[in-house]
Amino acid sequence: MQDTLEEFGDDAEDSFRAMCAQAPENSLRRGITPYDLTMFNPHQLLRLVAELEELPDEEQTPAVRRVTEEAHKAIRHSGYLLFIGD
Template identity: 50%
Template sequence: MGMAIYAEGHAHNRLGSTFDGVDAPFLRLCRSAPRESLRWGVMQYGDTYFNRAQLERLVEELEALPPDRPVIVEEVLRLARLAIRNAGYLHVIGD
């Protein structure tokens, strides 16, 4: 199990990536999120896309997590901000 996470430009060109390893700390954060959270919508298997408007809210959600959050959160924040700057998407691919 794991997840690949990509920042993509508006034409879905890849701008950056990270991987949520076999212990899947990002997936665990998503699965434990409240139903109204955007994180809750990340699919364990298959593709999840966040557009620019959703990314702004996702960034707020991730920044609100406690400071002892997993390192992967900082990587996802970096990719989300990169996608926002490029009017693109965050693409999460579940395994």
């Protein structure tokens, strides 16, 4: 088991959760569930980062940018990114 390097949450508007819920059915973002655990490995994170970086500027909220940054860190460390729903 790897150590936790960072922990953070969504913003007050739940912008990241809302963006995931509105994502296309075949996207990795859509698979991030607000009710359970979702974990991505480095290979999956490459695809997630690509999806996040392709979002229009108005959807690049601070929460989305933070997830992108942390995904890059996880990729560099051959780590995982874990999303914890309620």
